[in-house]
Amino acid sequence: MSMTDFFTLLLLIAGAFFYIAGTVGLLRFPDIYSRLHALTKADNLGLGLVIVGLALQAESLTVVFKLILIWLLVLLASASVAHLVARSAQQKGIKPWTR
């Protein structure tokens, strides 16, 4: 196994870990606002790590650019959707969870 393969392995496993963390957050967090963290933080970090891991294996620079473009698009999409959902949830009168 070459050095690049090893780094890919590490990055993919780290990415999968963040995906699992995001899903656990989605399942375990108490209200909509805290569940948004799972969408905006954990999963996008997971996707970013997976994409860096795959970019190491990419055959050309174009593929690297395409992968990065995909990541940026997902970041944009989930950040905006998280904001929109949180905003309308607040307008709808859902109170944030307090202990």
Add this chain to the structure above:
Amino acid sequence: MTLLQWLFDGLLGVTLIWLAWQTLASADLFKAIVLFIAFGLLMALAWVRLNAPDIALAEAAIGAGLTGALLLVALARLNAVAAKTDNTESNRNAKQRFAPEDSVRTTAAVNQGFSNKQNLFRYSLVLMLSAVAAGLAYAVLSLPPEAPGLSRNVAENLYLSGVSNPVTAVLLNFRGYDTLLEMAVLLLALLGVWSLRRLPEQYDSSPGPVLDMLSRLLVPLLLLVAGYLLWVGARAPGGAFQAGSVLAAAGVLLLLAGWRLTARFLGWPLRFALIIGLAVFVSVALIMMLSGGQLLQLPPAFAGALILLIETAATLSIGVTLAALFYGSRPQPEQISARQTDSGGENE
């Protein structure tokens, strides 16, 4: 390797069936629609696993995006009408017919009254459908393991088609009839929707700065990707349908963000965009027939260029038609329609 593939496919298949069951059995319609969106997403994964990237592209654009948006808006309209007509004529009529309960409880009452008959019906239905499923499964499993299908014919004649992606070759050259009639079906569906009475508009009038920004950022990208898919369709997965659905997604996003077409574009420009795909397709077919060939027969020398021409027009028409279908009723000058025609035009 193979074990992993089996696990992946098995999990995907079981989840698809389970999701379908949950979608159909859930009491809450909104939940059913969200589950259906997830179902579309997993279908796209299944197409990826079945080595059908062309279909995966179409499903990703339509199944996971457009159908979900369509269903959500329809549900919102249904609920809005329910809230509005609570004390009006139509509901009173309904109440008279099913007095004294409302329609939902009436169903329950009917169900109770006929419970024995109903149960018998249900059981016999389950029995019959199990027989159908078992018969189908038997038929599938007893098929010969290898079937050449038409793949050899397609591969042998691919060089005549002007493109190197076999799916595009089939869609626009070998079986052009299907695509031609399919464009006509799209237009017919739109005519059907337009001939119904206008529905009240159901969009939030204040989309807010983030949605506005999002539409400004995403729509140019969507147009770019639509153009890319159209161009790449000649030799790799992509083509008019995929590009058209991405274009339609751009239109839907603009509609949702509150963009409307000015009256200037509502007359001929909108109709032109709707009809151009079919018109170009039919005129190319007729010209080929008049110049000595058969209907829809493309000469190999110009086939590539003609396919690109037809596909460009078809992309525009499919995109605008799907966006108009999403909008629902026929756009009126004083209020409505997509900024589709002018934004879609940039794609060419």
Add this chain to the structure above:
Amino acid sequence: MNNAYLYALTGIALFTLGLYALIIYSHLLRKILALNIMTGGVFLQLVALSTRARPLLDAVPHAMVITGIVVAVSATALALALMLRLRDASGSAELIEEPTE
């Protein structure tokens, strides 16, 4: 590639489930969802069985399914519009059986 049979059987299950729901439920939105799931099952079946054509990819079923997906979405849009119109006209989006007695 026996996985093709797995997807084909999934397609049959989806078709049957959709057909069952189409007959049983009275709400039209559910019927539309059921029809969409049925079409999904049919498409899955068609493509899964076409992957038996080794080593070449059989492009004809793929093209048919792409056409079918676009037709299905336009039919869904028309059906939803008709459902809303029916709701306006009759006050209910359900098909209610009149008691026969």
Add this chain to the structure above:
Amino acid sequence: MEKLYLSIALLLLITLVAGLWRVLRGPTPADRMLAAQLFSTTAVACILLLAQAFGQASLRDVALVFALLATVAAVAFVCCAWPGIELEKNHVDD
């Protein structure tokens, strides 16, 4: 390496299926929609891994379309579907 890609893809599919529980459970419509939005992020990673595992470059276009269209249903939800839906009283999970 294919084994690695496939096993990570399988793992992601498992997290996706686990996330379905949130769609079923709710309790607010926003929770369900959010979970569906999360699925598309997972599906993008899954498709990219499969693209690498089977060496099919065209699958990256599928991931690109997924990433672009992930927003449409969610935006439709925020703009129109959300106002029409009755909010359940109990929106906090214990």
